[in-house]
Amino acid sequence: xxxxxxxxxxxxxxxxxxxxxxxxxxxxxISQCPSCREYKNRLMILSSKVKEREKNEMSNDYAQEFxxxxxxxxxxxxxxxxxxxxxxxxxxxxxxxxxxIIVLFLVLYFVVLQPTSIQTEEFYVLSFEEAIGxxxxxxxxxxxxxxxxxxxxxxxxxxALEELDQEMIPFILExxxxxxxxxxxxLKILESKIKEDIKL
Amino acid sequence: MEWKRxxxxxxxxQLVRLAKQEDVEAFMELARRYQGRIYNLILGLTKNxxxxxxxxxxxxxxxxxxxxxxxxxxxFYTWLYxxxxxxxxxxxxxxxxxxxxxxxxxxxxSKEKLSVKTVSNPEKSSLREELRGKIDQAVHAxxxxxxxxxxxxxxxxxxxxxxxxxxxxxxxxVSWRLHKARKMLQSKLSPYLKGExxxx
Numbered sequence: 001x002x003x004x005x006x007x008x009x010x011x012x013x014x015x016x017x018x019x020x021x022x023x024x025x026x027x028x029x030i031s032q033c034p035s036c037r038e039y040k041n042r043l044m045i046l047s048s049k050v051k052e053r054e055k056n057e058m059s060n061d062y063a064q065e066f067x068x069x070x071x072x073x074x075x076x077x078x079x080x081x082x083x084x085x086x087x088x089x090x091x092x093x094x095x096x097x098x099x100x101i102i103v104l105f106l107v108l109y110f111v112v113l114q115p116t117s118i119q120t121e122e123f124y125v126l127s128f129e130e131a132i133g134x135x136x137x138x139x140x141x142x143x144x145x146x147x148x149x150x151x152x153x154x155x156x157x158x159x160a161l162e163e164l165d166q167e168m169i170p171f172i173l174e175x176x177x178x179x180x181x182x183x184x185x186x187l188k189i190l191e192s193k194i195k196e197d198i199k200l
Numbered sequence: 201m202e203w204k205r206x207x208x209x210x211x212x213x214q215l216v217r218l219a220k221q222e223d224v225e226a227f228m229e230l231a232r233r234y235q236g237r238i239y240n241l242i243l244g245l246t247k248n249x250x251x252x253x254x255x256x257x258x259x260x261x262x263x264x265x266x267x268x269x270x271x272x273x274x275x276f277y278t279w280l281y282x283x284x285x286x287x288x289x290x291x292x293x294x295x296x297x298x299x300x301x302x303x304x305x306x307x308x309x310s311k312e313k314l315s316v317k318t319v320s321n322p323e324k325s326s327l328r329e330e331l332r333g334k335i336d337q338a339v340h341a342x343x344x345x346x347x348x349x350x351x352x353x354x355x356x357x358x359x360x361x362x363x364x365x366x367x368x369x370x371x372x373x374v375s376w377r378l379h380k381a382r383k384m385l386q387s388k389l390s391p392y393l394k395g396e397x398x399x400x
Contacts, residue, residue, distance in 0.1 A: 011379040042386045042393040050354045058236040
């Protein structure tokens, strides 16, 4: 006999859930199996000890206090219910009216006011060369425009350079490649690279 | 006093009928009859007076609110009992404290389990007291559904059929949970249960 399966049967035996035949087979096994006998014995001790436990009684004072609190809550509940019932179906009507107003507003907005659709303006991202090319096209041979263009470029450069060390500005304006952290050798390499690029 | 005596004289069915018509006094009479038993049931499961008090109050409030749905196919007490057990089970599910408490009890218990083995020839009476305490701890440490099922059948002396009704499950489930609960308990309590002699 499988003793694992019998553990559940022993539990059912204690609760009187087995048939006479099942009891007879199980008892026969238990009488021959020390581990099942021990298991049954332990469960019986456990059961008797649990049943021995004293049931706490509510003291009279506590019972009275419990009743008073409960009655207060019940009366309060009843009062709230009565207040709700004063306007039966009020909530339903309120939600219905709110929904109707929203729908009406939307209909009026779209039918009467007919809002124009929002159009997004198209914009292009131009490369620096394209932008400069366009500008030079506009300037063409107009000396006045060219002077104006140069003034603007210079003004924006000055503005950008304002945050730099003031002593450095004349050097940078004179030579845009000027970098105080570049050695003469570095500059020569740069110059040769630029010349190579121009040739290409 | 005359009125109170009248309420005392009314049968459970009569009180239920009046309570269904929102008679708070009739419901309070029903509550007075069963509040002690409901409180004790919840206290036995939660082991905490504050929780038991809150849940017992909630049970009666819930019963009052849903009295219209009580079909009277069982006694009012069984119906109330069912609400109490299910509210307590919900409380266990929601409360993370239960899990933490369980873990700490198991840890504490497993430490103490070792110390018992080292005690030589302890006094029998003190061991019995200790056993009762340990049984309480171990039962309380069981998972909520196993604990509740075990408590209803073993402590409250409920049949499997009634426990199945209260717990909204089948009798087979009750039997299975009991078997698992007993197995867990006998395994945790084995050092204590071995020492006891029990007449079969």
